Amino acid sequence: MSSNDMECLLMLIAPVISKRDTKFRTAISAKERLLVTLRFIATGDSYKSLMYLFRIPVSTISLIVPDVYRAIFDVLKRENYLKTAVTTSEWMQVAKGFEENWNFPHCIGALDGNHIVMQAPKDSGSYYYNYKHCHSVVLLALVDASYKLLYIDVGCNGRVSDGGVFSSCFFSSALEQGHLDIPLPKPLPGREKDTPYVIVADDAFPMRLYLMKPYPFHNQPGLNRVSNYRLTRARRVVEIFFGHIAQRFRILRRPLLLGPEKTVTIVSAICALHNFLMDRNDGNYANRSNFDVEDVQNGEVIGASWRNEEQGTHNLIPIQTGQCNKNSHDTRAICEEFMNYFVSPSGEVPWQYRYI
Template sequence: MRSVWVRDWVKRRQDRGFYNQLLRELEDEVPLLYQNFLRMNIDDFHTLLELVSPLIKKQDSNMREVILAGERLALTLRFLATGDSFMSLQYLFRIPQSTISTIISEVCDAIHKALKPDFLKFPSTEENWLELADNFNNRWIFSHCIGAIDGNHIVMKAPVHSGSVYYNYKGTHSVVLMTIADAQYRFTYIDVCANGRISDGGVFNRTSFFTALTTDKLSLPTPKPLLGRDEPIPYFLVGDNAFALSNNLMKPYAQRNLNGLERIFNFRLSRARRVVENAFGLLASRFRVFEKPIQLNPEKVRKITIACCTLHNYLMMRSRIYFNPTMVDRCDGQGSVIEGDWRRITNIKNSFYPLEVRRTFVGNRGK
């Protein structure tokens, strides 16, 4: 039987806790620091709070006062923004670390559930896919492209009694985040189901997207000729050499004995494919939970990753301060690539890294 149900320093949360004291002071006096603390401005936070409150709001009990929905959301956003330990966060928010573990899991689920219908809506009609293709053509001059696909390992601590199930080619433990991004660095599809041990070349084949693609359930547009041509061309994703070439997935020519037209094709495909690489970069630069191996079990790592991807879309569509053009790769007047700022300000090489590149051969396109 407990001798103390709630310790005194926790009871003083309402009067001296971060959410009810310092965060409200920042909101009134220094909005820029408020924004830095939660990775979003005041309006975006309160809009998000309205959306998720019905899913995370709790009722007071006779034994203790409820932790407010705003506290729960602020706590979770701070964890995603920094990756701070639960031990550190408990002193900041005056919430015990065992409770923090439960709150973060619940709020991440709520963020995804509340935002998915409007901010992570999967294309379901031919018109949706054509709109994506038009955006790629207009912004990146690459016709018939409906998305850029890529995958990354999300490194975590070795799960208890998991053996080599999550052990990957880098010698760490991970789950794999597979995403498709549109021309504006927003995710249109995310999948965090594969464990790190699975061959990177086969991760895509295990996704629900691949299943829908191979069973013709995506409602993709009918193949059409390119401008000035007669042969119908299917609509396709663009990826790097971690993926297998197919009718609906285009990747670069092997980097050997290329003629001029093939080099131009590779340059333009790479320019279109970079949107998903830069979307990952933006995600990692804003949500520093990915800067080091996540010290949680695989299921919670999946929930955190999905929540961050969903928040990324939410802020890309709403916030003018989340995205800065200098953050992403761009081309100068001579066609040379200027690397985005995210490559210099993030430290994710050992905890957030790409799929292993497949070996390619000169003959892989029937040359």
């Protein structure tokens, strides 16, 4: 975070986190409160380590940190740094980004979820116990073509099945009821059949008219493999998002020693900070080495720097892949229309047949 970003963030949240001086002592400044909290989130240092660094007692830090990251989330959310598109024009801008950057038209977001590992809550039994035999809450994220968050749902207990995480969130019900003003179906470029705007996801999610995922199982025909490659290429942005926040916010690299409510708040604050810093775009937080770079001539991908780190160095666990493969006639028709587009002269990319 640059000094300019720091000052901008401080200006936004200072009225919320500032404390009054008293006759007995001078209050810890808003800037120092913010610095302690950012250090905690960025490094994952313990309160005791922060005590020696900032000369503030552990008991005081334990009050400052939750207060500040709660303020970060509340203020940045109010400032629309975590805002879901709600108009047709906004969704069209998202779709334009996927078409221009990832050659995937009619895409309004990439969806995925990860378990945020935490210590076992007291008297919770198996409520938060997940398939990886640890306790967690789920972060569900919808990301646009430039790695910014369009929607998050954090807090679903880790025991919930993969399909249930999405089905129980507000975004899913809003899509089902048509409250988000998604653009009406229209033909893909160079095609004639009306095709809806879709979200791309993986096998952990159920197929819907608005949710597209790869063809399941191995040994698929060549055209299906082309479609899977193109879909996975667009969906990669959400995987990159999770890898990026695990690299930048190192508190996510080990189980959070917090209860469920504080875990939800701190993860929400991290997501809000991500969008804030992506909007600032000064190169310190979001430089080229932090994201996959693709050669537009041959499709070769140069992995982000975090991909070179040892596997298992963070505690973001993918949600379990299920077998949600019951597709209706309409969803199959949509998949086939996208597949036909991807192998048509107007929709194919020259390198796609080398990656199937």
